[in-house]
Amino acid sequence: MTASPDRLRRALRQQLESLEAAGAKQLPRPSVAVLAHAEIEAPADLRCSIAPALEALRLEVAACTRCGELARTRTQTVFGVGDPGARLCFMGEAPGADEDRQGEPFVGRAGQLLNRIIEACRLRREDVYILNTIKCRPPNNRKPAPEEAANCRRFLDRQLELIKPQFICCLGAVAAQNLLGTTESIGRLRGRVHPFGDIKVVCTYHPAYLLRNPSAKKQTWDDMKLLMRQMGTPVD
Numbered sequence: 305m306t307a308s309p310d311r312l313r314r315a316l317r318q319q320l321e322s323l324e325a326a327g328a329k330q331l332p333r334p335s336v337a338v339l340a341h342a343e344i345e346a347p348a349d350l351r352c353s354i355a356p357a358l359e360a361l362r363l364e365v366a367a368c369t370r371c372g373e374l375a376r377t378r379t380q381t382v383f384g385v386g387d388p389g390a391r392l393c394f395m396g397e398a399p400g401a402d403e404d405r406q407g408e409p410f411v412g413r414a415g416q417l418l419n420r421i422i423e424a425c426r427l428r429r430e431d432v433y434i435l436n437t438i439k440c441r442p443p444n445n446r447k448p449a450p451e452e453a454a455n456c457r458r459f460l461d462r463q464l465e466l467i468k469p470q471f472i473c474c475l476g477a478v479a480a481q482n483l484l485g486t487t488e489s490i491g492r493l494r495g496r497v498h499p500f501g502d503i504k505v506v507c508t509y510h511p512a513y514l515l516r517n518p519s520a521k522k523q524t525w526d527d528m529k530l531l532m533r534q535m536g537t538p539v540d
């Protein structure tokens with residue numbers, strides 16, 4: 305598959321950043337054959353170039369004990385899952401019991417609903433990247449404390465720097481308020497596009513809220529149509 309110029313530029317930038325992070329000071333001049341191969345294989349190269357840096361960050365997160373209570377009570381950290389070169393990230397609040405057990409975000413009933421939302425957007429779970437605001441489960445599924453979100457922010461920012469999504473869909477108030485640095489309610493944040501650097505952000509209700517309040521699914525579908533239009537995906 306031949307990559308678009310934009311995809312190639314992103315792949316090259318990310319590869320250079322990975323090499324720089326690994327301590328490389330200069331690059332050998334590539335041969336024409338290497339460049340030709342790069343053009344054909346760019347999407348796979350893109351994933352390969354980001355994956356080691358993401359894995360290094362995942363290991364750093366796994367060893368983190370900044371939030372004493374969370375580090376003591378978690379089964380494991382929950383870093384994120386999906387395509388490291390994804391155009392779209394879904395961002396939730398924090399791992400729940402199922403996620404804490406399995407080490408993957410959005411795997412319980414709310415995760416199944418998120419999968420259906422992703423499919424309604426004409427994507428598959430493996431086409432996007434899914435992460436949370438914080439990487440450890442708060443006991444009894446309480447909301448993350450502000451200092452816990454602040455502690456984990458550097459991991460979130462680094463993850464997003466590596467993945468470089470063009471779009472983020474915030475699921476629920478905790479994700480939206482933390483990412484955008486606002487105290488506005490999710491009801492006021494949804495239904496429009498917010499800038500986050502170069503990234504376009506759409507906010508909607510958390511799937512767990514939709515399970516408790518099915519009538520809100522229509523508004524979430526409206527938000528997904530807004531997101532699809534922004535992404536250039538045809539909407540029926």
Ligand code: SF4
Pocket residue numbers: 365368369370371372374375381438439440452455456459
């Ligand atoms: S929530 Fe984030 S900052 Fe806090 S202990 Fe877990 S990984 Fe570390």
